[in-house]
Amino acid sequence: MAKTVIDPADNLIADVVGAWASEKHERLRKYIDASRGVRAKYLPPRGTGGATYIDLFSGPGRSFVEDDKTFIDGSPLVAYESARKSRTKFSQLHFNDLERGNVDALRQRIAKLGGAANFYSEEAEKAVNSIVHALNPAGLHFAFLDPYNLASMPFSIIKKLAALPKMDMLIHVSLYDLQRNLRRYLDDGRVLDAFMPGWQDSVDVNTNNQQAIRAALLDHWLGLIRKLGTAPANGIELVAGSGGQRLYWLVFVSAHDIGLRLWNDICNVNDQKRLPL
Numbered sequence: 001m002a003k004t005v006i007d008p009a010d011n012l013i014a015d016v017v018g019a020w021a022s023e024k025h026e027r028l029r030k031y032i033d034a035s036r037g038v039r040a041k042y043l044p045p046r047g048t049g050g051a052t053y054i055d056l057f058s059g060p061g062r063s064f065v066e067d068d069k070t071f072i073d074g075s076p077l078v079a080y081e082s083a084r085k086s087r088t089k090f091s092q093l094h095f096n097d098l099e100r101g102n103v104d105a106l107r108q109r110i111a112k113l114g115g116a117a118n119f120y121s122e123e124a125e126k127a128v129n130s131i132v133h134a135l136n137p138a139g140l141h142f143a144f145l146d147p148y149n150l151a152s153m154p155f156s157i158i159k160k161l162a163a164l165p166k167m168d169m170l171i172h173v174s175l176y177d178l179q180r181n182l183r184r185y186l187d188d189g190r191v192l193d194a195f196m197p198g199w200q201d202s203v204d205v206n207t208n209n210q211q212a213i214r215a216a217l218l219d220h221w222l223g224l225i226r227k228l229g230t231a232p233a234n235g236i237e238l239v240a241g242s243g244g245q246r247l248y249w250l251v252f253v254s255a256h257d258i259g260l261r262l263w264n265d266i267c268n269v270n271d272q273k274r275l276p277l
Helices: 020-034 036-040 075-085 100-112 124-134 155-162 175-188 190-195 210-227 257-266
Strands: 004-007 012-017 051-055 062-065 070-073 092-096 118-120 140-145 167-174 235-240 246-254 274-276
Touching (some): 012 100, 020 075, 092 100, 140 155, 155 167
Parallel strands (some): 051 092, 140 167
Antiparallel strands (some): 062 070, 235 246, 235 274
16 A cells, blocks of 8 residues: 555545656646647537546545655646636546545545546456446547556556547556566566567567667557557656656557647656657
């Protein structure tokens, strides 16, 4: 279980994060605001398909930034408030977290804001089945996927979400986890088999160049996404810690040019941390 503290603002739990969390949330906030015009086309009175937000690793909704000892909104509240302020709320919200305590805290926080949502407390691979079943295939959907490690997000999750014709995804790939456990993942194989099936055909495991191995793994994973009929944006954002440590690859995925154009217009929080594809 991730470390938590009590947020004195509401006496509910908050997870503990680094300063980098604010950078990730800023991208989320900017994309939800930038996509408000497109989202409105699927909401009454203009449309009936609906617009959905999905967070499979939601946490409790508030976070404590250990670096500067401040409390901030987590991704569910960032998404909810960003959509509200844009005057184009999501018609459905789906939040999942394996930890029941996180779900209970988030449920209370969403209710205090006057919102309603669907809540799940399951492995993400299981929760996604219920969520996809509940979605309108004619609607516009946006999934924020921010797992702690590679093992938590098998590729089957992305495959099931991508089956919806109008599904955008903002995905965090834990580069820290990949760097720290690379040799173990290569030797054992099970985590990589689930996260990026067929990786053995794309990677020379005998080389000592770990950077080359990581690059080959990422390229293979992106290739799997393209085969689903959807596409990553033209660059991968690198989220780094306060000490410069490389933490996440941030990848935006969409089947439509409009989504990709919107993301490319607003994604650059730090131009020096963008990796070309």
